[in-house]
Amino acid sequence: GIxxxxxxxxxxxxxxxxxxxxxxxxxSVNNLQWFHQNPWGQLINLFYIPSGTKQNxxxxxxxxxxxxxxxxxxxxxxxxxxxxxxxAVGWGGSEKLVFGKGTKLTVNP
Amino acid sequence: xxxxxxSPRHEVTEMGQEVTLRCKxxxxxxxxxxxxxxMMRGLELLIYFNNNVPIDDSGMPxxxxxxxxxxxxxxxxxxxxxxxxxSAVYFCASxxxxxxxxxxxxxxxxx
Numbered sequence: 001g002i003x004x005x006x007x008x009x010x011x012x013x014x015x016x017x018x019x020x021x022x023x024x025x026x027x028s029v030n031n032l033q034w035f036h037q038n039p040w041g042q043l044i045n046l047f048y049i050p051s052g053t054k055q056n057x058x059x060x061x062x063x064x065x066x067x068x069x070x071x072x073x074x075x076x077x078x079x080x081x082x083x084x085x086x087x088a089v090g091w092g093g094s095e096k097l098v099f100g101k102g103t104k105l106t107v108n109p
Numbered sequence: 110x111x112x113x114x115x116s117p118r119h120e121v122t123e124m125g126q127e128v129t130l131r132c133k134x135x136x137x138x139x140x141x142x143x144x145x146x147x148m149m150r151g152l153e154l155l156i157y158f159n160n161n162v163p164i165d166d167s168g169m170p171x172x173x174x175x176x177x178x179x180x181x182x183x184x185x186x187x188x189x190x191x192x193x194x195x196s197a198v199y200f201c202a203s204x205x206x207x208x209x210x211x212x213x214x215x216x217x218x219x220x
Contacts, residue, residue, distance in 0.1 A: 043211040095204065097209065
């Protein structure tokens, strides 16, 4: 099956700093989503981005499907950005997603 | 819309008991997914439905697990008999074309 690798596994920032999270995948995908799991366990969909670039406030994402990676940018980080960020991919026309192991982000005040 | 609704939020049960988890997807979403999250295995897909029909149940760990979707607004995941290794957070998610919406999850503890 498809492999999804996220880096870094852990990231600690001071409030106000910028960061880039990376997701590499091993095969062509037809679906790629980024999620944020907050400290209370809720999974929030950030982006549906199988290709191209999208922005939503301080967050943006870019997927380069031909090179099999996606990047999530967080600018001017806030303590509420803390949690685990997951990349998930779908392939072969299926709607199911395979999740990476996540990047745990801690933003200190 | 109230989002994807799961119940119960927490369940503590004794080994050998039957456990039923429930999910109400977002109205109009024709895909429903059941995921399990553990520290060791992360988020793994158990089964998913399209228009109430099971499409892929290859992630269901063994015969003790079963899932049904009797109509477009309700699905259940049943574990019988439960074992301590089933302890995890079980998430339900739904989608129509793009972008999953997850429920709040059910934290299951089997003692």
